[in-house]
Structures are given as structure tokens and as C-alpha cells.
Amino acid sequence: MGVWPHADTFKGVESINGPRGFRKVSMNVETPSGITVAQSYMAALKACGIRHVFANGGTDFAPIIEGILRNRQDGGDMPEFVTVPHEHVAVAMAQGYYLMSGNIAGAMVHVNVGTANTICALMNAARNNTPMFLASGRSPSTETGDPGSRDFWIHWAQENYDQAAMVREHVKWEYELRHGQPINTVVGRAVDIAMSEPKGPVYLQLPRELLGSPSTNPGPLPRGRAFGTVPAVADIHAIERAADMIAAAENPIIVMTTPANAATFKALGAFAEAHAIAVHTGPHAALSSSNPMNLGRVNGPALKAADLILVLNSPVPWVPKHMQPNKDARLIHIAPDPHFATYPFRGFEMDLAIAGDPAASLTILGDMLNIKLKDRGAATDRRRKLNGEKRQALLDSRRAAIEAASTESPISYVWAAHCVNEVKGANTTIAEEIGVPFDFLDIEDDRDFMATSLGSGSLGMGLGMGLGAKFAAPDRTVITTLGDGGYMFGCPTAAHFVSQAEKLPVLTMIMNNSEWHAVRDAVMSMYPDGLAAKANRLPIVNLSPSPDYHKIAEAFGGYGEKVDDPAKLKGAIGRALEQVALGRQATLNVVCQRR
Structure with a gap:
């Protein structure tokens, strides 16, 4: 087999997803003769920013393994495949990888049984809005006539009527690759959906016969841009209304019970400190522990004392059975989806629901508050002093707890x-x-x-x-x-x-x-x-x-x-x-x- 004449086509690809960078890709990729769909699939993953795939193989991986060896021999571009002996660990690794790097990772598992082993970790990824490209093989659909046809007894037992049904509720998109479809388009669409807010996992099934067949039409790669959508900026009139409500409040607080990404972590810390607004979190890092406005976990007394609560990207800002806000408090929720439509039942009240990226929204909101609070310095100073006293009490109680322990x-x-x-x-x-x-x-x-x-x-x-x-x-x-x-x-x-x-x-x-x-x-x-x-x-x-x-x-x-x-x-x-x-x-x- 000769050297792939287009091996260098993908070499210049830079694909760092999210806010950490952009990619440059070729618009059209020719497919040399002898290249399989499996090889084109791997090249598409790499071109779409997936540099590592955490994999647990099975009989459906035969074209993938052959394709990896061919690519190594001929210089074809592909992600690094990492052997992980249990699917739960593989999917968990993909999540930790994204949270640390901001780059989407892949996980690939064995037909229906491997997919079943991912579900617990996949549920967490879905609720945490962690993007991931999950792929699985599909048991061969033919008994004879193709090199990938069924050749083990298990291939009959492993065919489901609807393999994706078990994950459908926990992914943003699922699909099965069809014969003749452009693999670059399919993979690019999957990554775009995973990386668009609210982010989350996607799932692609890959039939074994199809993976082993010649790749005749990989299709054009997407234009050079960041994958997913650009973070949405909230409606400016809604942000101004929120600024008016915060400016009129005597004791506003911020609640964020989910982890903050790099942009939100920085924006929230700066916003809270600039305007002397206390922040209460859940068991996640939303701002630095040394920030003077970090007043620890959300709690009943803080909710009762607040006359305005700004809730940031929190599906469960508090547990109503244990604590609730003052009934007269104004409630503002800001999130990519402030109603969290994937939650079947959720009853948290709000006076203003704003759809938008939290980091971008806080930046604009802060600029507006600088103007609206220009003549209210005394109120801000009073809050800063009060929050400082509360924080000191919190630190003292922690020191006492450490000494006792x-x-x-x-x-x-x-x-x-x-x-x-x-x-x-x-x-x-x-x-x-x-x-x-x-x-x-x-x-x-x-x-x-x-x-x-x-x-x-x-x-x-x-x-x-x-x-x-x-x-x-x-x-x-x-x-x-x-x-x-x-x-x-x-x-x-x-x-x-x-x-x-x-x-x-x-x-x-x-x-x-x-x-x-x-x-x-x-x-x-x-x-x-x-x-x-x-x-x-x-x-x-x-x-x-x-x-x-x-x-x-x-x-x-x-x-x-x-x-x-x-x-x-x-x-x-x-x-x-x-x-x-x-x-x-x-x-x-x-x-x-x-x-």
C-alpha cells in the first residue's frame, strides 16, 4: 500500500474547542483509493478537534484497529486512542479531560453492551453539561456477503431494535452513520451540537460493515471557526432591567451552585468584589476561596435576609424542603437555558429569566451597575463592611472546626x-x-x-x-x-x-x-x-x-x-x-x- 498522497492535508489542523482557540481546516478533502470509512472517520475526529479517544473495544472495532495501523504506516492523521478497560472509566476520563482543558474528547465503546456500561457516567455528563463525543459500534446487520458480516454467534444476540434508545434521554443528538454519507459532515455536526450551549454529550453508532468499506465521499470539512455556537449575549434590555433591580436592592446576593468555567470564574469574582455582592455556592468552585465576597455555601439565613437573589446557571439553587428565599425577594435567573428544559419537573420561581452566557452577562451587567450605582457609594460601602464581617465570622468558625477536628x-x-x-x-x-x-x-x-x-x-x-x-x-x-x-x-x-x-x-x-x-x-x-x-x-x-x-x-x-x-x-x-x-x-x- 502506497503513501497516502493527502496525508499532509490534515497535518495543519488546529482544533482547540471552546474559548481557548480556533481551528483552520481545508474545505475539501479528497479520498485516496484504499482508504476505509474507519480511516476517514478517524481523520474527521482529529480535524474536528478530538485529539484523544478513550476506548474499550470489541468485535466491532476490527475496522478501527486495522485503520489505526494503516494510518500509522501511511501517515494518516487521527486522534490518539487510549485503551481503558471499563466504559465507565472511559466516559469519566473524557469528562475530566474536558473540564481541565476546555477541549472535547471522544469515547468509543462496544455495541450495545459497551453503551450500557456508559450510562451512569453519561447521565452525569448530561446534567453537568459536559460535551463529549461518544461513539459505539453496531452489531453487523448482514449475515453474509461482506467482510464485516456476522462471524461470531454473539452478533445475533447483540442487535437491538433501537440501540440508541438507552442513551437518547441523556444526549443532545444521536445518529447512526448510513452508507454513502459524508463522514466529515456527520462528525462536524455532532461536535457543533455538543459544543453549543447548553453543552452536552452526543452519540454516534457505527455499523461494522460500513466502517470497513471504502471511503468514497468523506465530504467537505466545516469552515475554519470555533466549533459550537458563539456564547450568546443576553438581551440588552433584560440586562438593564436586571441592573435596575440590583441597584434598588439593599441586600442582594448571588447564588451559583454549579461549577464555573474559566470565563465565569473570573467574571463572577470581579463582579462580586466590584459591587460588594455576597456570593453563595454549592459544592463547586464558582469563585476563589479568598475572594472577600465568597460567603460559602448557600444557606437559609442568607436566603431569608436577601431582598434580591441573582441565580447564575443553577438548576437547583437551593433545596426548598430545607430553605427558601424571603417571599418578597426579587429573583433573577441567568443561564443559557434558565428554565432547564431537560428537567421534567422544576418549580423555582423567578421574576426575570434571562437566557445568556453567565460570563458575558456579568460583564455587561457590571458595566451598567457602574453607572447606576455611581451616586450610591455609601450603600455599596455598607454592604462591603457587612459582608466583610460575615466572612470573618465564617473564617473564624472554620478555624475553630479545624482545631476541634x-x-x-x-x-x-x-x-x-x-x-x-x-x-x-x-x-x-x-x-x-x-x-x-x-x-x-x-x-x-x-x-x-x-x-x-x-x-x-x-x-x-x-x-x-x-x-x-x-x-x-x-x-x-x-x-x-x-x-x-x-x-x-x-x-x-x-x-x-x-x-x-x-x-x-x-x-x-x-x-x-x-x-x-x-x-x-x-x-x-x-x-x-x-x-x-x-x-x-x-x-x-x-x-x-x-x-x-x-x-x-x-x-x-x-x-x-x-x-x-x-x-x-x-x-x-x-x-x-x-x-x-x-x-x-x-x-x-x-x-x-x-x-
């Missing part, structure tokens, strides 16, 4: 967070899955922290997302903190395998309380005076006997250590991070108390 045994979650803070360096990302409490961590950049357990609440994301973050930013130290239940959900042998095989040294801190705390908490919340409140051991909650989790990493060349003494925790974290710095994954099994 320092000698508690079993180890306190608060003390564990403090020890992480004391030991970690500035260039560290914490991937947190109900591990150490977010409130006690120092976060200065949007990449310093990622909460991995929210979305649809499917546990087991932490291990994969931490690996994806490390893959995207190998220069950063990654610490994954999670519970023992989340660790088991995370397919740990697959995760430790990838860490070793791909040289992705991560510190995993397992906060081991020998139970599913979230289940216990739900029982206590619903039946505070029930039998469960008096029981020491609850059915379907307890995870005893607790295994030596730290030894699992040792099987993959990692460092493992068990810690049950609070006085020794800081030293253990330091030793583990020393191993990570040497290129070796590490796991700490931290025996801790119930939350």
Missing part, C-alpha cells in the same frame, strides 16, 4: 481537608467525590477543583475524572478524594490499570467510613425518629468488613498506605505526593468517622 479519632473529614491544604502545592487539582469537604479547601483557580459526584448523582466518577484531568494537564498534581463506596463504584482495577499503562500518577485518597453515608443520611432525613435513628448498623448501608483498599494500587505498581491516626495523616499525604512526583500512582486508605 485535629485530635478526633477516627479521622475527621475536616481535618483531612486541612491536611490536604497544608501539603498540596499551588499547581494542584483536587477531584472530589464526597471525599474531603470543599468548604475547607483553598481554591484560587477554576482548575484547582472539580466536584465529580454531582450531575445525576452516579457515584464512581472520581477515579476516571482524576485520570482524565491528569491526562489533559500532565504538569499538574492531581489528588482524587472519594469515599470507599465511590471507590468501589469507580471500577478501581480499570482505573489503576490506566494510571500505570498511561503513566498518569495520581494520588487517590479513600475516605473510608465503611458505609454509604448518603444512604444513611437519606434514611435519617426521612425518618428522624424511626428505628433507623436508634440502630448502630443499617441494612443496605454498612460496608464492613473493610478491605485493604490501599493494596489494590500496589498490584499496579503503586504506593499504598493505611492511615488511622490524625497526627500521622499530614505525613502520609506528603509521602504519597513524593511518590506521585516520582511518577508512581499512590493510594491512601484513610480510616475516618461517619460524616
Whole structure:
């Protein structure tokens, strides 16, 4: 087979998605004879900005594997395919990769069974608005007559009437590639949809016979531009109305319970500080922990005291059963979709619903407030002083909690967070899955922290997302903190395998309380005076006997250590991070108390 004469066509492609860059692509790509659809598909992925595909293969991958080897031999362009031995870890890695880099990643899995294994992680991606290109094979549809026809008994059993049905509710777009369709157009459309607000995953099925067939019509690549749509700027009249409402308020606050991207993190911090407006968050990083207007978690007293609440991109700004705003407070919601149409039932009230990008909206809103508050400096100064006093009280309470926790045994979650803070360096990302409490961590950049357990609440994301973050930013130290239940959900042998095989040294801190705390908490919340409140051991909650989790990493060349003494925790974290710095994954099994 000769050298592909058009191998250099894709070489100049630069495809960094989102706000971090643009791409330049050729409008027309000729297909040399002998090139398969699988090879054209891989070239289209690379040209559309997908540089890495986290893959778990099967019999449907035969044309993909042959295509990878042909491309290596002939110089064809394609993404890097990374072997991940479980689909849940693969999809979690794609999410961590995007959150760290801003670039969309691919995941590819085996027909219906592989697709089924992605669903929990895919649900989280959908609710977190994380873009991802998920592809799967499709069981061959012919019994004879094609090199890709069925040749294993399983090919009959693995055919669904509607394979995409299992993911349809959790993706923005799904499709099956048809014979003769231009693969560049199909892939480009998928990436455009995934990267348009509200962002989210897309799904493409690829029949085996089609992947192995000659590529005759890849079609033109999209014009050189950023994928997706340009972030929408809110209606200027709506923003002015919001500015009037904020300017008239005595005690406005901002609530953002979702993670902020780089632009929103910066814009929110600047806006809040400039106008002395307190910000309350959920278990996510929306602004730096040192920002003087960061007043911690959203809480009942803050909601009751506010006469105006600006809600930013938060599907659940508070839980009405536990806390609600003052009934006279004005409510403004700003989000790409402030009604969150993908949520079947949602009843949060609002006086003004503004569709728009939060970062762009805050910038314009801030400019308007500069004018409207020009003669109200005294009111802004009063708010700044009051919020400063509240923040000082918050910091004092945190210091007291740390001091009280320092000698508690079993180890306190608060003390564990403090020890992480004391030991970690500035260039560290914490991937947190109900591990150490977010409130006690120092976060200065949007990449310093990622909460991995929210979305649809499917546990087991932490291990994969931490690996994806490390893959995207190998220069950063990654610490994954999670519970023992989340660790088991995370397919740990697959995760430790990838860490070793791909040289992705991560510190995993397992906060081991020998139970599913979230289940216990739900029982206590619903039946505070029930039998469960008096029981020491609850059915379907307890995870005893607790295994030596730290030894699992040792099987993959990692460092493992068990810690049950609070006085020794800081030293253990330091030793583990020393191993990570040497290129070796590490796991700490931290025996801790119930939350």
C-alpha cells in the first residue's frame, strides 16, 4: 500500500474547542483509493478537534484497529486512542479531560453492551453539561456477503431494535452513520451540537460493515471557526432591567451552585468584589476561596435576609424542603437555558429569566451597575463592611472546626481537608467525590477543583475524572478524594490499570467510613425518629468488613498506605505526593468517622 498522497492535508489542523482557540481546516478533502470509512472517520475526529479517544473495544472495532495501523504506516492523521478497560472509566476520563482543558474528547465503546456500561457516567455528563463525543459500534446487520458480516454467534444476540434508545434521554443528538454519507459532515455536526450551549454529550453508532468499506465521499470539512455556537449575549434590555433591580436592592446576593468555567470564574469574582455582592455556592468552585465576597455555601439565613437573589446557571439553587428565599425577594435567573428544559419537573420561581452566557452577562451587567450605582457609594460601602464581617465570622468558625477536628479519632473529614491544604502545592487539582469537604479547601483557580459526584448523582466518577484531568494537564498534581463506596463504584482495577499503562500518577485518597453515608443520611432525613435513628448498623448501608483498599494500587505498581491516626495523616499525604512526583500512582486508605 502506497503513501497516502493527502496525508499532509490534515497535518495543519488546529482544533482547540471552546474559548481557548480556533481551528483552520481545508474545505475539501479528497479520498485516496484504499482508504476505509474507519480511516476517514478517524481523520474527521482529529480535524474536528478530538485529539484523544478513550476506548474499550470489541468485535466491532476490527475496522478501527486495522485503520489505526494503516494510518500509522501511511501517515494518516487521527486522534490518539487510549485503551481503558471499563466504559465507565472511559466516559469519566473524557469528562475530566474536558473540564481541565476546555477541549472535547471522544469515547468509543462496544455495541450495545459497551453503551450500557456508559450510562451512569453519561447521565452525569448530561446534567453537568459536559460535551463529549461518544461513539459505539453496531452489531453487523448482514449475515453474509461482506467482510464485516456476522462471524461470531454473539452478533445475533447483540442487535437491538433501537440501540440508541438507552442513551437518547441523556444526549443532545444521536445518529447512526448510513452508507454513502459524508463522514466529515456527520462528525462536524455532532461536535457543533455538543459544543453549543447548553453543552452536552452526543452519540454516534457505527455499523461494522460500513466502517470497513471504502471511503468514497468523506465530504467537505466545516469552515475554519470555533466549533459550537458563539456564547450568546443576553438581551440588552433584560440586562438593564436586571441592573435596575440590583441597584434598588439593599441586600442582594448571588447564588451559583454549579461549577464555573474559566470565563465565569473570573467574571463572577470581579463582579462580586466590584459591587460588594455576597456570593453563595454549592459544592463547586464558582469563585476563589479568598475572594472577600465568597460567603460559602448557600444557606437559609442568607436566603431569608436577601431582598434580591441573582441565580447564575443553577438548576437547583437551593433545596426548598430545607430553605427558601424571603417571599418578597426579587429573583433573577441567568443561564443559557434558565428554565432547564431537560428537567421534567422544576418549580423555582423567578421574576426575570434571562437566557445568556453567565460570563458575558456579568460583564455587561457590571458595566451598567457602574453607572447606576455611581451616586450610591455609601450603600455599596455598607454592604462591603457587612459582608466583610460575615466572612470573618465564617473564617473564624472554620478555624475553630479545624482545631476541634485535629485530635478526633477516627479521622475527621475536616481535618483531612486541612491536611490536604497544608501539603498540596499551588499547581494542584483536587477531584472530589464526597471525599474531603470543599468548604475547607483553598481554591484560587477554576482548575484547582472539580466536584465529580454531582450531575445525576452516579457515584464512581472520581477515579476516571482524576485520570482524565491528569491526562489533559500532565504538569499538574492531581489528588482524587472519594469515599470507599465511590471507590468501589469507580471500577478501581480499570482505573489503576490506566494510571500505570498511561503513566498518569495520581494520588487517590479513600475516605473510608465503611458505609454509604448518603444512604444513611437519606434514611435519617426521612425518618428522624424511626428505628433507623436508634440502630448502630443499617441494612443496605454498612460496608464492613473493610478491605485493604490501599493494596489494590500496589498490584499496579503503586504506593499504598493505611492511615488511622490524625497526627500521622499530614505525613502520609506528603509521602504519597513524593511518590506521585516520582511518577508512581499512590493510594491512601484513610480510616475516618461517619460524616
